[in-house]
Amino acid sequence: MFIETIVVDYNGIVLFEPYLLRRRYGGAIEDGTNLFALFTTSDDGDRVLEEGLIVPVLAIDDSPYKVIVRRSSEPEIVRGTVVAENKVFPLRVAHGLVIADLVVLRDWTEGLGWKPVDVEPGNYGVTVRGFRLLDATGCRIVEAGYEFILEPQDALPVPTADVGKNMRVMWSAA
Template sequence: MRYEFVEVLNDLIDYFLLGDIRLLQTWKEEHALDDDVASEFISNDSGDRAVQEGIVIPLAGIENYPYTVLFTLADETPELLKPESHLQHQRGGYVLRIENRQLMLFTWRILQNFTDAQIRALEARYRQPGRPQIDLDNGMYEVEILAGEVLRGAYYEPAIEFVLKRTEREHATADMDMNYRFTVDSQTY
């Protein structure tokens, strides 16, 4: 099964984050982090711990393009691995924990004022069609991240694809690079 979202923007900050946002909120409270989780993540090791524990996956180097975002489940061939696509990045070793049947791709800005009210407002916006969020069974998932360009009509579009598979593993692998830059060299923009 594959889910596709078009024209996903980065809020002018070169980051996307992937995760169960309510789980991240619970994790923030359990670790007594400030509401400015962005500052917490860059000033201490809380961001590293969140990634290692499968709470959130950061994607750095996200240029200011409208992206096609794909979530690929089960044994389907990823869109970016098809011959007509231009694969530029392929990284594995990530894990994600889902506890609220919700997986979303969101921007760094939400972390700057990570309060219940702001999270509820974001969830309300994400109920609108076309937002990069899917319902997903609770559990642990291995995540492979692909980035490049996919052919849509006569044009190539910048794309990021998340390939998700259930796993028993609870921590990211040692070779996972949380600072890896997923910059897409787009010929379109």
């Protein structure tokens, strides 16, 4: 299980398998490459999702978030209320996962800001849940974040998640 704070400065979080992503682009990705533009202006975005190379959480507020990555067999630890859910993202793991601010796809720099996530190799179906915990008045967010739940699969599942889904968890009730 992975539990850490990820600071988002580019309106998103991405969970990905660096080895397989590099392999898709010839074994290396040049520093400074804007994969985000490639993914959003060509069919490559759909392909990397279908191939299970990345799991994105897009169009969220810049903020620090508690991020949890766990297998479905591990206990749930989300405090507060789940306010958004998106499933299923396919995910293939060959060597290991990392999680980072979405900026890594806009300005590729090998390893910069990446946090390793210890997950066994294999195929997974991933559900992303956004959550928030409010104070006693119900007006202030005490904690907010995202949980990535990895369900082991025999084969890579077909994606049913919607990358355009509203996954924002930051708001003020006041």
